[in-house]
Amino acid sequence: MTAEISPHYRPATWNEIGHFETIENGQTKVNAPLAARLQAQPYRITGQLFFDVLHAPCPCGTHCHPARSTDWEIHPVYGVEVCKARTTRDVADDAHWNSFDTWWKSDAPGH
Secondary structure, eight states: OEEOOOSSSOOGGGGGGGTTEEEETTEEEEOHHHHHHHTSSOEEEEEEEEEOTTSOOOOTTOOOSSOOSOSEEEEEEEEEEEETTSSOOOTTOGGGEEEHHHHHHHSOTTO
C-alpha cells in the first residue's frame, strides 16, 4: 500500500524518509547507510484510507514509477512511527512504537 505524506503540517524529520535516494546526471544514487537505517525496522503509518483513481496499479512484470499494487493509499498521513524492537509485535499496542521524529533524533548519525 502507498502512504502519501503531504508537505503541510508535518515534522521536518519526515523529509528524511525519502533522502536515501537522489538523482544525479539522470542516474539514481542510493545512500546505502541511510537506506539501511530507514529500512531496518517496521513502520506504523496512521491516516485516512483513500481510494485514488488517478493512480493505476502496476501490471505484473512491469516497472512503474512509482510502483503500486493497489489504488488504495493512506492519504493524508497523520503519523509515522517506528517499531522499538525492530520486529513487528502487537501493532495496536502503542508501547511498542516511537514516533518517527523521536526515533530519528535519538538514533541520528553522530549521536
